Amino acid sequence: MTTLTLVHLYPREMNIYGDTGNVLVLRKRLQWRGIEAVVVPINVGDELPADVDIVLGGGGQDAAQGDIGADFVRRAGTLRAMADDGVVMLTICGTYQMLGHEFLTKDGHRIVGTGVLDLVTRGSDHRLIGNNHVDTEWGRMVGFENHSGLTELGTGVRPLGTAAAGRGNNGTDQTEGAVRDNVFGTYLHGPVLAKSPEFADELLRRALARRGMSGDLEPLDDRLAMAAAAVAVGRPR
């Protein structure tokens, strides 16, 4: 029996708006199928485990982003190699931004990113806040967006989906999130996986397939999650 290794990046600093819930959702969905998983928290200075299956990272305070920025960049080469190797990554908001080339702050500072994803983010004066639902190839994903950074995608990534209700990456082109290989970035908090079980299973299938294991996952009763998603879609922004 294989055990999957989930890495949770900076759980203390990058955990805002329920993003830590994504870790719980994946862990439980594996456990309910009888698949073991270990979660390895990675804080500033910690070494990444050798054989990582899934990397998860959430949003955080701007201040925290500055504190951990250097640590993030130190790992840039490793993270890029992992992405090339097909490691599954789900990154939200602040961590999503750090996967890009750079973040240009409002007052003109340039924070270097890790370059895992071909995108850049610019700080702005107002926040894009509210319920959002996004049409993706894994169905409609619902969550809550809350960010002031505006992200522009380069040619090396494609959008995760189209923002059907909220503002998405930058409030202008209706794109939301980014995908490259098995690396996903999104502004959907919530946590996004709680009410998007199909997408959660897609991440697990990819991680298992990379291990040479069958991607067939025993179906779970997700009626509650789908009901919650349907309610969320109908709520005001």
Add this chain to the structure above:
Amino acid sequence: MDLLAIWLGKLTLVALRILGRRGTALPGLVVEKVFPRFLARKLSALAQGVVVITGTNGKTTTTKMVSAILAQQYRVLTNDTGGNFVRGTITAVVQHSDWRGRTAADVAVFELDEAHAVRFCQVYQPERLLLLNVLRDQLDRFGEIDMTAQLLAKVAAKTTQHVVVNRDDPRLTALATDLSAKVDYFGVAPQLREFFPTDEEMYGGTITLSELPAVAELLDLELGVATDLTLRIGAGTEEITLRAEGAHNAQNAAAAAALALTFGLGPAVIAEGLRNVEPAFGRGQSFEIEGRRVVLQLVKNPAGFRQSLRTVDGLRPAATVIAINDDYADGRDMSWLWDVEFTSALGSTINTPGPPRLVNAPAPPAKAGWLVTSGTRAADMAVRLQYDEIAVGLVQPDLAVAVREATFHVKPSDTVVVFSTYTAMWELHRVLERITAV
């Protein structure tokens, strides 16, 4: 001029009443527009000045506590009608004044949220300030927790005499240095610190114990049907039974006591005031329905929810309702439910492989009894519990139906606990008043 302002405010209140509307902002708004200096002039005339109480959690209860303590010595003016805004404070002044323009008050005690406290200070610099905590709350409104702390720093800098600070919240103690006002602290004893986590501690940080001396300290706490606490107040130690359930109310009592000490009141007087405090709206209020006790606990954010969940230990409910709305006043974002850990608080269910089933749940959670989720986000709440492997007996968005189902599911003399967000709490009050009136 102030007479005209009071008349204007009172006439607006009368007009609202004739229209059958409740409202504390409009009279304040009208007076503010026509007489912008009214509030500052009126407040300057108060012999004992103004107390501002702010922070993320516990404002309403602490304001009630401070007012009850001070009311033993002074005539207290407070914005206890839920008008948690600068305009609400103007309305409070208008309501406390007679038609001849006289304001019968010695001291004002105002509950203000962080942003409104800043705006209030631009109108009037308060004599005293009580800073309770900075936690994640409706972040969609303020953006970020550090920004909230910055707002509080501005308020502290404007306070003229006394700033009373929670020594166990490092974000607050950091901003309490270098103030012109005198700083005092309240706190909880080291062995109780785990009951009152800071924002960092809630997210896996280790508990840090403050070395700062507290003028009022919560020494001991026993949770049950009532909340029994031992409080050191200045040089004295007092045993107090609070009428409102919940550990958080005990911490609020320490805060209120520390603030009351700045008025020179003695420990016995302060303790007596605390004993008399009725629970604030939805903060441990209870209703009786045909022998069953229904206890209401307002939940607004992860820290408050975690603390409120502890009441389950003392109350041992036969049924529990969790009502989650997502109206503007509740916060639209549901993600905060994922920052609360439910398994240890509610008691796990007997685990069968796979997610807990909704229908024919194998067993209700050990401590919470039969579990019902309700409110607009009833399904969201049920999903959250599903991932903590807690069996939900019923998902019923309709609050009235959910409360009836839970109440009549249990035997007479049993207890039902309802955890509820703000707007759901208003509706619950209407529902319960209707049921109890029959």
